Amino acid sequence: MDLEFFDCNAFIGSAQTGTWKPAADRSGILAAMDEAGIDKALIWHVGQQDWSIPEGNDLASAAVGDERRLWGCWTILPPHTGELPQAPELFARMKSERIRALRIFPNDHRYVPGRTALGSLLDEAVKRRLPLFLSVERGGTDYPVIDRLLGEFPRLRCVLCDVGIWGVDRFIRPLLERFPGVRVETSYLALHDGVLEELVRRYGARRLLFGTGFPARLPASAMLPLLHAPIDEEDKRMIAAGNLEGLLAEVKL
Amino acid sequence: MRTPKWASRTALGAQFWQTGKAADCPVIDAHAHMGAWRGIFFPHASPEQMARSMDRAGVRTVCFSHHAALSSPDVMNRASVEAARAHRDRFRAYCVFHPAYPEAAAAELAAYDSCADVYVGLKLHGDMHGVPYSDPRYAPAWEFADRRELPVLVHSWAGSPQNGTPVMRTVAERYPRVKLILGHSLHNSWSDAIAMARDFPRVYLDLCAVLDERTGVLERFVGEAGSERVLFGTDIPWFDFHYYIAGVVAADIPEPAMRNILSLNARKLFGLS
Numbered sequence: 001m002d003l004e005f006f007d008c009n010a011f012i013g014s015a016q017t018g019t020w021k022p023a024a025d026r027s028g029i030l031a032a033m034d035e036a037g038i039d040k041a042l043i044w045h046v047g048q049q050d051w052s053i054p055e056g057n058d059l060a061s062a063a064v065g066d067e068r069r070l071w072g073c074w075t076i077l078p079p080h081t082g083e084l085p086q087a088p089e090l091f092a093r094m095k096s097e098r099i100r101a102l103r104i105f106p107n108d109h110r111y112v113p114g115r116t117a118l119g120s121l122l123d124e125a126v127k128r129r130l131p132l133f134l135s136v137e138r139g140g141t142d143y144p145v146i147d148r149l150l151g152e153f154p155r156l157r158c159v160l161c162d163v164g165i166w167g168v169d170r171f172i173r174p175l176l177e178r179f180p181g182v183r184v185e186t187s188y189l190a191l192h193d194g195v196l197e198e199l200v201r202r203y204g205a206r207r208l209l210f211g212t213g214f215p216a217r218l219p220a221s222a223m224l225p226l227l228h229a230p231i232d233e234e235d236k237r238m239i240a241a242g243n244l245e246g247l248l249a250e251v252k253l
Numbered sequence: 254m255r256t257p258k259w260a261s262r263t264a265l266g267a268q269f270w271q272t273g274k275a276a277d278c279p280v281i282d283a284h285a286h287m288g289a290w291r292g293i294f295f296p297h298a299s300p301e302q303m304a305r306s307m308d309r310a311g312v313r314t315v316c317f318s319h320h321a322a323l324s325s326p327d328v329m330n331r332a333s334v335e336a337a338r339a340h341r342d343r344f345r346a347y348c349v350f351h352p353a354y355p356e357a358a359a360a361e362l363a364a365y366d367s368c369a370d371v372y373v374g375l376k377l378h379g380d381m382h383g384v385p386y387s388d389p390r391y392a393p394a395w396e397f398a399d400r401r402e403l404p405v406l407v408h409s410w411a412g413s414p415q416n417g418t419p420v421m422r423t424v425a426e427r428y429p430r431v432k433l434i435l436g437h438s439l440h441n442s443w444s445d446a447i448a449m450a451r452d453f454p455r456v457y458l459d460l461c462a463v464l465d466e467r468t469g470v471l472e473r474f475v476g477e478a479g480s481e482r483v484l485f486g487t488d489i490p491w492f493d494f495h496y497y498i499a500g501v502v503a504a505d506i507p508e509p510a511m512r513n514i515l516s517l518n519a520r521k522l523f524g525l526s
Contacts, residue, residue, distance in 0.1 A: 002254040020469045037257030165465055167293035167491070191465055193306050193493040194296035218467045220259060220503035225495040228273035228309060 001233050005223060006241035007033070007041040009133070009161045009185045009211030012063050016050045022215050026063045026070070033069070036212070036219035040069045042101060042244065048075035049105045049139055054084055061097040071248060073101040073133060077109060078117040087124055095253035101131045101159075108139035115152045122153050128252045129157060131183075137162035138216075143171045150179045157247065161185035161211055167192045176203050183247075185211035186239065190225040196239075197231050205235035209244050259503040265511050266502040273495065274311025278512050280498065281519035282307075284406060284436055284461040284486025285317035287336055287344075290324065295490040300336045303489060304343050310494035313516075314525055315344050316406075317489075318376040322349040330361055330368070337371035345523065347376035347406055350394035352384040362397050373523045374404030374432070379415030381408065386416060387423045399428040404522055406434040406459070411442035418445040425453045432522060434484060437462045443470045450478035457522070460514070461486035464500030471504045480510030484519055 012029050014022045023029040033041055043063060048056030057074045064072040074094065077083050085093055094100070102125060106113035115122075125132055134141055134149075141149070150158060158181055160172060165188065175182050176199075186208055189195045199208060210226060212219040226236060260270035268275040288298050297306055307315060321332035333346035348365055351358050365372060375398050379386050386395075386407060398405045409416045418439055425433055438446040438458040449456045458474050460483065474483050487497045501511050519525065 004254055020467055034255065035258045037255040037260070039255055165462075167295065169294040169296075191492055191496050192296075193487075193489055193491075194302070198296040215467055217465065218500050218503065220257060220499035221464065221496045223257070224269065224273070224499040225493050227270070228495055230309065 001227070001236070003227060003236055004241045005038045005040075005210055006244045007038050007212050007214065007219070008159065008209045008244045009187060010041045010214040011044050011046045013046040013059065015046045015216070019046075019215050026065060026067055029063065030067070030069065032214060032219070036214070037223065038212070038219060039241070040071075042071045042073055042248070044073040044075070044103060048103065049108055053077055053109065057084070061099065064098045066098075070098070071101075072097065072099040073103055074099050075103045075105060075109075076118070076121055078111050079121060080117070087121070091124070091128065091253050100248045100251050100253075101133055103133045103135070104141075105135070105139045106141055106145070113141060113145060113149050122156060125157075126153060126155050129247075129250045131157045131159050131247050131251075133159045133161050133185075135162040136160060136164055137188075146175065150175065150182065154179055155181055157181045157183070159183045159185055159209055161187070162213060162216075163188045165191065167195065169195065173202075176207055183207050183209050183243070185209050186226065187211045187213035187217050187222045190222050196226060196229050200231045200235050200239075205231070205238040206243055208239045209247075210240045257503070263502065263508040263511065265508055269311075269495075269498055269502050273309055276311070278311070278516050279313035280311055280485060280494070280515045281523070281525060282312055282315045282487050282489060282494070283434060283484040283519045283522075284459050285315045285489045286320055286323075286491065287317050288320045288332060290320040293491065298490040300340045300344060304340060306489065306494060307343060310498060312494050313343075315489065316347060316373050316519070316523065317344060318347045318349050318406075322376075323378055323381055326351055326354050326357060329357060334368050334371055341371065344371070345373045345525070346371045347374055348372050349376045349378070350391070352382055352388065352390035352394075355390065355393070359393060362393060365397070374398070374406060376406045378408045379420070380410060380413055383415065385414060385420050387420050387427075395424060395428045395431065398431045400430075402430045402432065404432040404434055406436050409435045409437055410440045411445075418442050418449075421449060425449060425456055429453070429455065431455065433457065434459050436486065438474070443468075443473060447474065447477045450474075450482045456482070457518070458483050459486040460484065460497060460500070461488045461492070464497050465492070471500065472506060475504075475506045475510045480506065480513040481518060483514045484522070485515050
């Protein structure tokens, strides 16, 4: 079958812990997407996690530019330190720079991800239907923190990504059942035999977003299990691209 | 839809991309499990479910140790043998040796020949059982395998006092006739794993938990140790066949190397048709 792939979880730049053949910039990520057979991508720059958040965000914007195959994802911080533009300037810049999603790395960036620190920003994210990407593996959060955060912002559109190398059903199924805004990125789900099809059967394809974890993980390994999963073709289309297209189309900036 | 470039580079890549399997390359999984385990919910852990996944990915045979054999000394290898005998055309079993229960473990070795119809070798898991492979408690297993020149699949991992590089080199030197499969290839000590494959002619490198990160390590294994020394393994039901097959057929290695890894090496090692 013909599937269009829209990667929701790829970064550019070289991670401080080492990256094999990273994509340094726009031409690098487009070449990697062509090699993998990926049509579009929502990208971020690893400097947003490892180094300086505002400068990492700028690097993500520069890579996206006016390239129609790319959209960007910025990292946010508690607004109290004034390190990033404040709303509404923040959202105006996001709109003009093709940034359509947010990320947080509260462990690495050393703050408590909840209403006290992020309330004003996450209330805006809910109102503007901005997806928030939470990386479980990459210096982000652990599941108790995610559970608390979603308890405070139950209508947040939250994408759990890099969910971990061991099967995570006992963590994510309760979240999927309680919080309708939760989606799960598939790069690690595809690593586990039968998990994609069981989640589709139980929660519907709408809750899953195709992602590769590039350059930390292999795009081909994220794609082949989905391409040949024993699920409906329409479900595959939704997971591979349609769900993310829908999410981004609903963002109000 | 854009066809991946890797799927156009080799006939094998094209087959797996288009159909999910390759008729002329029946995959052999040299490192697998079966059944429930405490820390993870496995949607597909029964032999019937695993066989359906095997069919989808063109996997001919899975060589496994049942989680009960590893984790429940009350059951031991009975679970593996019964499952393999019920599905003899698809599964072969490793005989797990449990060093904490020497009498029961000796009995399992004594029963090895009566299960020769399904056994392909021994399985040792130092981290799980908390005993280094060089410990005398493991000696009966190593001596048994060395005498018979059996394959022994071991869990191996960087930095582990049970199964890190020094211990693995010690047993490889001590038992040179064993066909030693380094499960997970001394995970993250890739240079040590390559050095062992080069230093010991009967050491094999297993890809299970090796290809879940994008590190270029398979290209190194093939280039520096040779594709004849690399075995395909997934830990299924932990992991997924297609995820790992993609890691092989999309790698920057020659197609004959892919075929060695996915099929030919294991067929030769285990005497499978």
